[in-house]
Amino acid sequence: MENFEYAHPAKLKDAIAMLGANWSDAAVLAGGTDLLSLMKDYVEKPKRVVNVKGIGELEGIHTGKQGIMIGALVSVEELRTNSSIAKDFPSLVQAAAGIASAQIRTMGTVAGDLCQRPRCWYFRNGFGLLAQDADGKSLVPGGENKYHAILGNDGPAYFVSPSSLAPALIALGANGTITGPSGSREIPLANFFLIPKSASEREHALKPNEILTRITIPAASQGLHNATYEIRQREMLDWPLATASVSFRLDGSTIRSPRIILGHVAPIPWSATAAETLIAGHSLSEELSEQVGEAAVRGARPLSQNKFKVQLARVAVKRALLAALIQGA
Amino acid sequence: MAEYKWPPAEKRSLIGKRIPRIDGPAKSSGRAKYTYDLNRPGMLHAKLAFSPYAHAKVTGIDTSVAEKMSGVKAVQIIFPVGTEVHWAGQEIVAVAAETEEQARDAARAVRIQYDVMAHMVSDVPPDRAGANIVNSGEVKEGDPAKAFQEADIVHEGYYGNTQVVHCCLEPHGQVAEWQGDKLTVWASTQNVSGIGGEFAKSLTAKGIPVDVANVVIICQMMGGGFGAKFAADPWGVACAQLAKTTGRPVKLMLERDQELMEAGSRPTLYARVKIAGKKDGTLTAWQSDAWGTSGPQAQSPLNLPYLFRFPNRIANFTAVLTNTGPTRAWRAPNAPQQCYVTMCPFDDLAAKVPMDPVEMYRKNFPILGPRVKEYAEQLTIASGLMDWKSKWHPRGDTRPGSIKRGVGVALHTWGGGGRSSTCQVRINPDGSVEVSLGSQDLGTGNRTVIGIVAAETLGLPLEMVHVNIGDSRYPPSGSSGGSTTVGSVSSSTRVTATDALNQLFAKLAPVLGVTADRLEATDSRVQVINDSSKGLDWKQACAKLGGTSIIATNQMSRDIISAGVGGVQxxxxxxxxxxxxxRVDKMVAVQDCGLVINMTTAESQVYGALIFGINYSLYEEKIMDQQTGRHLNPNMEFYKLAGMNDIGELVVHMMTGPGYDERGPIGLGEPPTVSPGPALSNAVANAIGVRVPELPMTPDRVLAALGKA
Incomplete structure (x- = not known):
């Protein structure tokens, strides 16, 4: 990795002041499970590394009237084993458990999971987030794209959003709090993720001098059901090939307010709105869940090597819905 | 001349028993030092600058910036201007600095100019490879055209093995240190006795004259080789050059990406196969058009089919030249690929007959080569351990639900045999015993095997024998390749320990009042055969040596080992x-390796081979990008290996007793690696009703075979 200046502030305010106007000025270090490998591979070359692990105000899971507030520094393992979360939000526990490495769950943080960079192997091999050759042409459509996007892939971005927790959090209606030099703002987490349109853009709404400081999940409503279904090849630590997180309220046997969010199939956690419409107001059957899975991938445009991911996304939605129905809140 | 033979079963106190490896505590406690762990006083660290291009000519190398960087002590050009680079990742320059980080930074600061040339890294069939092919011609036996015409059943299919690498957990590398004109290299190598000469020759050619007698190679602990670590390698020679230039020890270990890009891979093998037989399952004809790449060099033609001797056969092989990187011997070189493109079409034909493939193997014993007697027994044992009869069903699991279960079978052979090996056994007056030979333990348990053979021969417990290996100053012993190590070292150790013991008997015969041929060593005693009251404790016996140790040195004997094993999985x-x-639910491996020296480490070899097989069958794949010529997954994240929960239940059964033991020890590292590919692929076909034609059987390939992707 390149040499860098190291800072270890104790206050959020100080940490933000240490960030810069450009991404190359500084990087935020929390668990380090992604940043360190990016730096070792010379993909990220920040002039300064700001370690936020000592900032107490970013820690802890707090339950209040608005719901559950999760500090940025809460580890994935802490999230996975929290009893309030387990009681109301099994989809989040399942998503966290999908990170099948105790080491990464223990070191990695919730905000780090949301802010980690894509795993696209062109990006990680130094070809940039948009995987472009010297002429600005993307290497992905004509290259090795079996793990790339099948939705939201009009270009120039073809990577998939790597976050394990984001689909579940978005399906639960979570908000994210972003703190910068001029204070904090809270946005729906669904709006946190962006599809970059140029090489200078990033895949999320943070500015270089901002930190994602908190996630808030609204209190579980009566009859809330939710689940995450992940398809990955190996039992051991392995990136998901496709995931689906769903949540809905069960009114008798009628589905109300469904949310269906796909993971690892698009540059952002993918909201399957047509599928949500199809299911709202109906009672769930295996047949309907299959139709909903079908609707969730209707707009998919697979690349040369990843048609199989359409099938996987379809199945993930079906299985997540059926799992949510039986496990519920 | 002494007669050398193995003790009969009733006389074996150690051989064939379950014995923990003698270096186990050191390894499991972390005290064992691998090459990567070694740090010599004053040692520098070296890193490599390598080509990002798959095919290019080096036109300029500017090391001036790197040389001036903090901590940098020396720069060594490995491949000079004018070199044609044949794969991305080929090393060009090595830089030595005080710290690893400084060396890495400096290696990145080396400016190398290239004339970039056209590359080919796609693993394409010959008809799409342009001029980059070498066809080795057609092999024809019998009258295949007629046989296909007359056949009751004909099957045609495509089968392929994509590229996998060795992925040694300890990468290649070494620490080199000079003392005057003497060079010591601590290397991660399968060839302790062999690479010294290579270092001497290469260094002398590069202007550092050194005699092979002045080169010492040391490898005490090793994190795997699998066929990739026989050579000094250009980076090894560069490491020694840097050590000479700087006058300090230098460590150069490949980083993970370099290890996966250029430290060896397995040749690919693809084939369009046509196979024919009679209604009763008797095979009659084979036809194959096969191709594969072994990188920029044409690989030698691969004989097909594997194992079966068809009366009618026509086979064609074309080597495709690519810039994917160099291949190296990969655990049972070529046999897993050949077995795969043979046993899968066999299984497909069986499904078409239709016939239980176990029965169809039996039906074709007349053309299954020299190990059918073993296969006959092994198929029965494997069927029992797998509960084959109740689990096998005609192709396609018809039970409802999305999870389909199936079973598959394959069988294999391998040679083994021995390489030259010299052993020295020293019996000291204090009763201590040292066995020394320039062999190496790749992690297989070789050190323990040597100890067991010596201890058994001398009638001692294992802990009384000190085994010295992993150092080229010991008597030379062959490299560990071709499953020859145990055959070689068990033979040389048995022979030499017998010689040493006979010398001891000669000294003691007058003391005990009998001739030497009436003495035996057993239970830590030297005593008269059939009269244990007349004898001495081992220590008392050795004390009679006075001040002089017995030192015996001798070679391995081919009379007490053999070659050729069979296995069914x-x-x-x-x-x-x-x-x-x-998901792998269960694998059964029934294997023979002649006389088993240590049941524990023999079984471990087979467990390891099954895991190796699960990896290359389901997960491992070197992904090359034709646009950039680059290897996209030179890491442990997307170059996938199984975790514990991916492995399933493994059952290993070693064949022992009459028919096996009398053949003497035969190496075991490679044979059980051969069958997992077809056994797993056949199980998948049995489960889902269709063939997944290529390994690894990733979800995209499985869904494509099912028509769902």
Whole structure:
């Protein structure tokens, strides 16, 4: 990795002041499970590394009237084993458990999971987030794209959003709090993720001098059901090939307010709105869940090597819905 | 001349028993030092600058910036201007600095100019490879055209093995240190006695004259080689050059990406196969058009089919030249690929007959080569351990649900045999025993095997014998390749320990009042045969040596070892036909290796081979990008290996007793690696009803075979 200046502030305010106007000025270090490998591979070359692990105000899971507030520094393992979360939000526990490495769950943080960079192997091999050759042409459509996007892939971005927790959090209606030099703002987490349109853009709404400081999940409503279904090849630590997180309220046997969010199939956690419409107001059957899975991938445009991911996304939605129905809140 | 033979079963106190490896505590406690762990006083660290291009000519190398960087002590050009680079990742320059980080930074600061040339890294069939092919011609036996015409059943299919690498957990590398004109290299090598000469020759050619007698190679602990670590390698020679230039020890270990890009891979093998037989399952004809790449060099033609001797056969092989990187011997070189493109079409034909493949193997024993007697027994034992009869069903699991289960079988052979090996056994007056030979333990348990043979021969417990290996100053012993190590070292150790013991008997015969041929060593005693009251404790006996140790040195004898083993493997899998994800439920391996020296480490070799097989069958794949010529997954994240929960239940059964033991020890590292591919692929076909034609059987390939992707 390149040499860098190291800072270890104790206050959020100080940490933000240490960030810069450009991404190359500084990087935020929390668990380090992604940043360190990016730096070792010379993909990220920040002039300064700001370690936020000592900032107490970013820690802890707090339950209040608005719901559950999760500090940025809460580890994935802490999230996975929290009893309030387990009681109301099994989809989040399942998503966290999908990170099948105790080491990464223990070191990695919730905000780090949301802010980690894509795993696209062109990006990680130094070809940039948009995987472009010297002429600005993307290497992905004509290259090795079996793990790339099948939705939201009009270009120039073809990577998939790597976050394990984001689909579940978005399906639960979570908000994210972003703190910068001029204070904090809270946005729906669904709006946190962006599809970059140029090489200078990033895949999320943070500015270089901002930190994602908190996630808030609204209190579980009566009859809330939710689940995450992940398809990955190996039992051991392995990136998901496709995931689906769903949540809905069960009114008798009628589905109300469904949310269906796909993971690892698009540059952002993918909201399957047509599928949500199809299911709202109906009672769930295996047949309907299959139709909903079908609707969730209707707009998919697979690349040369990843048609199989359409099938996987379809199945993930079906299985997540059926799992949510039986496990519920 | 002494007669050398193995003790009969009733006389074996150690051989064939379950014995923990003698270096186990050191390894499991972390005290064992691998090459990567070694740090010599004053040692520098070296890193490599390598080509980002798959095919290019080096036109300029500017090391001036790197040389001036903090901590940098020396720069060594490995491949000079004018060199044609044949794969991305080829090393060009090595830089030595005070710290690893400084060396890495400096290696990145080396400016190398290239004339970039056209590359080919796609593993394409010959008809799409342009001029980059070498056809080795057609092999024809019998009258295949007529046989296909007259056949009751004909099957045609395509089968392929994509590229995998060795992925040694300890990468290649070494620490080099000079003292005057003497060079010591601590290397991660399969060839302790062999690479010294290579270092001497290469260094002398590069202007550093050094005699092979002045080169010492040391490898005490090793994190795997699998066929990739026989050579000094250009980076090894560069490391020694840097050590000479700087006058300090230098460590150069490949980083993970370099290890996966250029430290060896397995040649690919693809084939369009046509296979024919009679209604009763008797095979009659084979036809194959096969191709594969072994990188920029044409690989030698691969004989097909594997194992079967068809009366009518026509086979064609074309080597495709690519810039994917160099291949190296990969655990049973070529046999897993050949076995795969043979046993899968065999299984497909069986499904078409239709016939239980176990029965069809039996039906074709007349053309299955020299190990059919073993196969006959092994198929029966494997069937029992797998509960084959109740689990096997005609192709396609018809039970409801998305999880389909199936079983598959394959069988294999391998040579083994021995390489030259010299051993020295020293019996000291204090009763201590040292056995020394320039062999190496790749992690197989070789050190323990040597100890067991010496201890058994001398009638001592294992802990009384000190084994010295992993150092080229010991008597030379062959490299560990071709499953020859145990055959070589068990033979040389048995022979030499017998010689040493006979010398001891000669000294003691007058003391005990009998001739030497009436003495035996057993239970830590030297005593008169059939009269244990007349004898001495081992220590008392050795004390009679006075001040002089017995030192015996001798070679291995081919009379007490042999070559040629057989094995049968069965696999049981569950396949989710909606996701294409395969789970290995169980694998059974029934294997022979002649006389088993240590049951524990023999079984471990087979367990390891099954895991190796699960990896290359389901997960491992070197992904090359034709646009950039680059290897995209030179890491442990997307170059996938199984975790514990991906492996399933493994059952290993070693064949022992009459028919096996009398053949003497035969190496075991490679044979059980051969069958897992077809056994698993056949199990998947049995489960889902269709063939997944290529390994690894990733979800995309499984779903494509099912028509769902």
């Amino acid at each position: 069965m696999a049981e899998v569950s396949v989710d036909i909606e996701t294409g994800v395969i």
